[in-house]
Amino acid sequence: MSMRRPMSLSISILLTLALHSPKFIQSQTQPSILGFTPPAAARETELENKFKAIPSPDEERRQHRVFTEEPHVAGSARNNELARYIADQWRNEGLEDVIIRRYDVYGSNPKSTFLEMVAPVHYRAGLRELPVPGDPDMKNKSISSAWSGMSASGEVTAPLVYAHSGNPEDYELLRKQGIDVKGKVVLVRYSNPYSYRGFKALTAEREGAAAILIYSDPAEDGYKKGKVVPNGPWGPEYHIQRGAITYDFMVPGDPLTPGWASVPGAKRIPVEQAVSIPKIMALPLSWHDAKPLLAQMDGPVAPDDWQGGLPIKYHLGGNRVRVHVKIEMDNSTQPYYVVEGRIRGAQLPDDWIVLGNHRDAWVFGGVDPSSGTASLMELTRALGKLAKAGTRPRRTLVFCSWDGEEVGLTGSTEWGEQFADELRSKAVAYINVDEATSGPIFHGQAVASLAPMLVEATRTLRDPSGKTLYEAWKESSTRERREAKQTEEVTDTNLADTRIGSGSDHTVFLNFVGMPVLGLQFDGPYGVYHSAYDDFFWMNHFGDPGYRYHTLMSQLWGVLALRLANANLLPFDFASYANNIRQFVNELSKEKNVWGQPPSAVQPGEARPSSPLDLTPVLDAIDQFEAAGKRLDESAGHALAAGALDPKLAATINHGAMQVERNWLNPDGIPGRPWFKHILYGARFTYAHLELPGLTEAVEKQDWTTAKQQAEILRQALLNNTKLVNDLNDTLNRKTAGQTAFQSRSDGIH
Numbered sequence: 001m002s003m004r005r006p007m008s009l010s011i012s013i014l015l016t017l018a019l020h021s022p023k024f025i026q027s028q029t030q031p032s033i034l035g036f037t038p039p040a041a042a043r044e045t046e047l048e049n050k051f052k053a054i055p056s057p058d059e060e061r062r063q064h065r066v067f068t069e070e071p072h073v074a075g076s077a078r079n080n081e082l083a084r085y086i087a088d089q090w091r092n093e094g095l096e097d098v099i100i101r102r103y104d105v106y107g108s109n110p111k112s113t114f115l116e117m118v119a120p121v122h123y124r125a126g127l128r129e130l131p132v133p134g135d136p137d138m139k140n141k142s143i144s145s146a147w148s149g150m151s152a153s154g155e156v157t158a159p160l161v162y163a164h165s166g167n168p169e170d171y172e173l174l175r176k177q178g179i180d181v182k183g184k185v186v187l188v189r190y191s192n193p194y195s196y197r198g199f200k201a202l203t204a205e206r207e208g209a210a211a212i213l214i215y216s217d218p219a220e221d222g223y224k225k226g227k228v229v230p231n232g233p234w235g236p237e238y239h240i241q242r243g244a245i246t247y248d249f250m251v252p253g254d255p256l257t258p259g260w261a262s263v264p265g266a267k268r269i270p271v272e273q274a275v276s277i278p279k280i281m282a283l284p285l286s287w288h289d290a291k292p293l294l295a296q297m298d299g300p301v302a303p304d305d306w307q308g309g310l311p312i313k314y315h316l317g318g319n320r321v322r323v324h325v326k327i328e329m330d331n332s333t334q335p336y337y338v339v340e341g342r343i344r345g346a347q348l349p350d351d352w353i354v355l356g357n358h359r360d361a362w363v364f365g366g367v368d369p370s371s372g373t374a375s376l377m378e379l380t381r382a383l384g385k386l387a388k389a390g391t392r393p394r395r396t397l398v399f400c401s402w403d404g405e406e407v408g409l410t411g412s413t414e415w416g417e418q419f420a421d422e423l424r425s426k427a428v429a430y431i432n433v434d435e436a437t438s439g440p441i442f443h444g445q446a447v448a449s450l451a452p453m454l455v456e457a458t459r460t461l462r463d464p465s466g467k468t469l470y471e472a473w474k475e476s477s478t479r480e481r482r483e484a485k486q487t488e489e490v491t492d493t494n495l496a497d498t499r500i501g502s503g504s505d506h507t508v509f510l511n512f513v514g515m516p517v518l519g520l521q522f523d524g525p526y527g528v529y530h531s532a533y534d535d536f537f538w539m540n541h542f543g544d545p546g547y548r549y550h551t552l553m554s555q556l557w558g559v560l561a562l563r564l565a566n567a568n569l570l571p572f573d574f575a576s577y578a579n580n581i582r583q584f585v586n587e588l589s590k591e592k593n594v595w596g597q598p599p600s601a602v603q604p605g606e607a608r609p610s611s612p613l614d615l616t617p618v619l620d621a622i623d624q625f626e627a628a629g630k631r632l633d634e635s636a637g638h639a640l641a642a643g644a645l646d647p648k649l650a651a652t653i654n655h656g657a658m659q660v661e662r663n664w665l666n667p668d669g670i671p672g673r674p675w676f677k678h679i680l681y682g683a684r685f686t687y688a689h690l691e692l693p694g695l696t697e698a699v700e701k702q703d704w705t706t707a708k709q710q711a712e713i714l715r716q717a718l719l720n721n722t723k724l725v726n727d728l729n730d731t732l733n734r735k736t737a738g739q740t741a742f743q744s745r746s747d748g749i750h
């Protein structure tokens with residue numbers, strides 16, 4: 001297709017654009033997509049329409065059944081069989097270079113777990129999830145009993161203490177009540193508020209506890225929330241939230257190869273030196289097994305906000321109830337398998353868009369991760385079909401099925417470490433889908449530079465409610481913010497979640513490789529996470545009975561991948577990035593009172609607090625980066641609107657723009673956690689997002705020397721990226737100015 005543009009029209013567009021932001025283009029009637037020339041946008045729209053018509057709810061359901069038929073925990077024969085199944089499917093679908101990569105990693109499997117109360121009465125915990133009417137899969141003999149990944153082995157008989165959520169402040173309160181947990185067993189709840197169970201284990205280990213029991217209180221995911229399985233989506237009496245307690249917030253992946261890949265012959269550190277291996281025993285419990293223990297406990301009555309949903313008074317314990325815990329683990333080296341396949345780009349095969357989902361599940365993995373795996377399989381079928389028919393993306397799409405995500409983000413981390421150098425030169429972005437759907441509420445995450453393209457893509461998709469996905473997303477976000485009593489109104493600028501913590505396979509790509517990442521999920525009431533009840537029955541009755549959100553996920557994932565693969569100029573918005581960084585810095589100053597109060601807020605007669613850290617130079621650098629980003633946005637808008645773009649020039653600009661994310665890496669990492677190299681994005685030990693991690697943690701510790709160093713690292717990175725973006729802008733302007741003379745020669749890239 002050719003859409004040659006008369007010169008006068010180009011100029012009039014240029015003039016219009018000079019007066020308006022590039023977003024103005026969106027209001028034009030002809031299709032407009034960030035990063036595309038008008039003719040390329042028209043072709044892209046046609047392609048996307050073809051693509052979106054392929055994924056079907058029936059196929060999603062069929063694939064979902066394949067993956068949820070049997071338990072498939074990391075390292076199991078079934079999970080490895082599914083790896084071969086995926087590889088076979090991908091080859092049939094026309095994907096290229098399909099390969100199963102093996103990593104020999106320190107795995108974790110239970111031999112036996114045992115818990116009994118020995119005083120004041122005897123109770124032996126069943127540690128099993130009982131079948132419910134209507135769900136034949138729950139009778140499967142290979143459903144595991146209760147166990148925690150990476151638990152230590154051992155045996156202890158000791159008093160039991162109720163430590164609420166198991167966060168450090170909870171032990172503070174116990175101490176104030178005169179309760180010491182040293183050598184004792186602690187019983188904690190999963191989430192009040194949520195924190196990663198590995199952080200609970202580390203906290204208990206630091207407090208000197210002999211073992212930690214983590215149970216699901218009905219107040220959090222059970223009958224206090226609503227109807228339970230089989231009558232509703234919430235967790236029933238016997239549901240057990242399995243999960244690993246690996247200290248992967250220190251360093252994810254194989255604990256014995258921190259920072260390099262567990263390929264054959266790789267150096268391995270001794271187990272004793274591995275910082276991510278817990279030394280404490282851990283066991284998850286259903287409330288069915290926790291209730292008899294809680295009911296017998298003595299000691300002071302627990303505070304009001306420690307009381308849970310069971311019809312008993314919760315006590316702090318520490319004396320009367322004694323429990324006997326015995327855990328035997330087989331924690332040893334075993335193979336994990338990552339499946340990799342690609343659709344090679346027709347024009348830019350060495351530019352990669354990476355897409356991934358983990359395959360391993362605690363049991364059947366109805367939501368986590370098999371909803372995502374089904375969506376991935378429908379995505380590859382659809383894109384494979386187009387490729388077979390001769391419609392290839394311009395850039396290469398790389399698809400990955402990760403293993404051992406549940407154990408320590410293991411497969412993706414090893415793969416990312418193995419190909420870090422290649423990814424740093426070739427990768428445009430990584431798009432992660434872990435749980436595709438547990439309901440209808442969309443959550444979209446993106447590094448701030450890709451937030452605008454994510455929001456834009458949702459406008460072209462139809463939500464099962466009949467609205468566009470964009471409208472549905474905006475409505476649910478507005479509702480959520482109202483419920484959370486947030487006053488900030490939902491706008492296109494703040495719709496996407498740009499605060500990215502850890503807890504899934506994007507971690508290595510963002511924090512170690514320095515790639516921009518996106519994360520997609522549909523959410524809803526979901527009380528059976530990591531339990532056997534998270535299965536095919538649950539999905540067909542509660543999560544997504546019509547498989548319409550699975551289908552929508554395949555469509556959205558594909559549209560984003562195709563846009564990144566086909567764009568003339570990659571749709572990075574660095575002005576938006578700068579704006580986000582400014583917000584992070586301002587929040588840090590405000591929340592941590594880095595500057596003290598501004599003069600206007602200081603009452604007369606009150607001394608102005610001292611300012612241990614001056615962030616003005618950082619804010620100045622952010623202003624410069626924002627200005628550079630705006631200029632590049634405008635130049636890119638002009639170049640694209642002109643309809644023609646020299647492919648070599650576009651490649652120069654794109655490869656330069658890809659380096660911006662890499663420049664946020666500090667090779668030394670953040671203080672204390674050298675593996676985590678990104679200076680804007682990090683995660684707390686709880687997995688919660690942590691912006692400006694090195695700087696923020698230093699400020700929180702009031703370690704002003706480190707804080708000043710971290711602020712300077714941030715300022716330097718901002719200046720480097722400002723220079724890079726300014727140079728790109730100069731190149732683009734110089735070349736496009738020279739190009740207009742013979743513009744009629746070509747209509748650009750196809």
Ligand SMILES: [Zn+2]
Pocket residue numbers: 358368369405434435
């Ligand atoms: Zn998952």
